[in-house]
Amino acid sequence: MYCVKCGKEIGDNSEFCPYCGAENPDAKKQKDQAADYYKQMYERENRPENYHHPQTKSEGMVIPLLALIFGLLGGWLGLLFGIIGLAKYKEKSNKIMCIVGIAAWAIWLVIYTYMRNFG
Numbered sequence: 682m683y684c685v686k687c688g689k690e691i692g693d694n695s696e697f698c699p700y701c702g703a704e705n706p707d708a709k710k711q712k713d714q715a716a717d718y719y720k721q722m723y724e725r726e727n728r729p730e731n732y733h734h735p736q737t738k739s740e741g742m743v744i745p746l747l748a749l750i751f752g753l754l755g756g757w758l759g760l761l762f763g764i765i766g767l768a769k770y771k772e773k774s775n776k777i778m779c780i781v782g783i784a785a786w787a788i789w790l791v792i793y794t795y796m797r798n799f800g
């Protein structure tokens with residue numbers, strides 16, 4: 682690209698002409714556009730709805746929690762909710778709750794079977 686004032690060849694990204702010191706409007710515009718673009722990207726990434734909202738998180742905990750409760754109570758629903766929860770949720774904490782629910786149900790089943798056979 683060429684300087685708008687003196688006509689000498691200058692770098693495409695030069696904000697000012699190195700020969701006459703004139704401002705290079707194209708480079709400035711490019712730089713501003715890039716700045717705007719990054720600003721927009723930054724704002725988009727930092728929007729509040731992109732954060733994990735506490736309420737959404739607690740709603741997501743319902744099925745794993747049910748798995749845990751029913752698992753501890755010794756119901757088949759513990760297994761059911763545990764499997765649903767494992768399939769549905771990606772969060773590690775939810776998966777752990779589902780696994781604990783299923784494990785609690787499995788322990789209950791072993792005890793129940795034992796009691797029925799020997800009790």
Ligand SMILES: [Zn+2]
Nearest residue numbers: 684687698701
């Ligand atoms: Zn110049």
